[in-house]
Amino acid sequence: MKFLSVIALICQLVLAAASTSYVSLRNQDVIDGRISSTEDIIETATVDQPLVILQFSKAKVLESLAADDYNVPFLNQYFKHGVTNVLTDETKLVEPSDDDEVFIFKMKDLEFDPLDILKDANVEKKRVTWFKFDAKEYNMRDLDQYLETIVIFVEEYLNVNVDIVLNSADVMTLEEFDNDVEMHTATHTQVNSKPTSTKTPKNGSKVDDDALSEIWTEGLLMCLLVSFILLVILLFALSWISSLSISYGALEKSTNPLKKNE
Incomplete structure (x- = not known):
């Protein structure tokens, strides 16, 4: 040994x-x-x-x-x-x-x-x-x-x-x-290189939130808001224009009966 x-x-x-x-x-x-x-x-x-x-x-x-x-x-x-x-x-x-x-x-x-x-x-x-x-x-x-x-x-x-x-x-x-x-x-x-966003949670809420955050950006939301305001203004303008009424007599040429007698 x-x-x-x-x-x-x-x-x-x-x-x-x-x-x-x-x-x-x-x-x-x-x-x-x-x-x-x-x-x-x-x-x-x-x-x-x-x-x-x-x-x-x-x-x-x-x-x-x-x-x-x-x-x-x-x-x-x-x-x-x-x-x-x-x-x-x-x-x-x-x-x-x-x-x-x-x-x-x-x-x-x-x-x-x-x-x-x-x-x-x-x-x-x-x-x-x-x-x-x-x-x-x-x-x-x-x-x-x-x-x-x-x-x-x-x-x-x-x-x-x-x-x-x-x-x-x-x-x-x-x-x-x-x-x-x-x-x-x-x-x-x-x-x-392992993808981190492909894992789906049990309720799927995390993936949905990520997808929504990529689609609904701040710029898109601002554009939609401005478009909505302009659309409302347009509707009010059309409504105001359509409410105007003009009588047919107002469009006729005025005549003076006294001038005709002369």
Whole structure:
């Protein structure tokens, strides 16, 4: 029993240490080469073609994105169009020792301004800019803006498209991510597209009220009221005209008998 417990513990440690690197390579020489691990990419990074590593030792970035609909343009663009290599089942990344061209900054919360950090790092002399995020969970919108600020600053400061490695604690593949996103989107669309006014109450009064409110609008009621008033005025006018009487003698030409005698 103790032997089985030890094996189970070892398996848990191995699974906990496993991670996935989602790599976005811009250097064609690196793309054409054989890349089997993130260490290979770190070794091939140069000052002219630098590398940005975004490492999450505990957080599961891809699974967090697939679980909910976030407004995260940078991460969505990265995972859907930027990733060129996926290195699965990687062990914990080991930072190079005694390498002055590798800048490493460890952080747990997003409490430091990334611009202040990068300005003090002399990134123009670094071939690797490495951010280690040690928290288990992050606000995905804040994280998206944070990562975008890092990448944009390095690329604009160095005037070069950098290679990016996002190493995450989850082991989700991009295919699983796309399937989860499509399923979540379909469910969200189906729920929002359900008609709310087609349900008929037991007495049917709610549907009738809605129908009447759509037909008998304020404009229609005002038109009907004005039409009724004009109709009443017309009826009174016709009645008044019809009540007038003119004698036939009033229409005859008057004659003066005295003029005839003359």
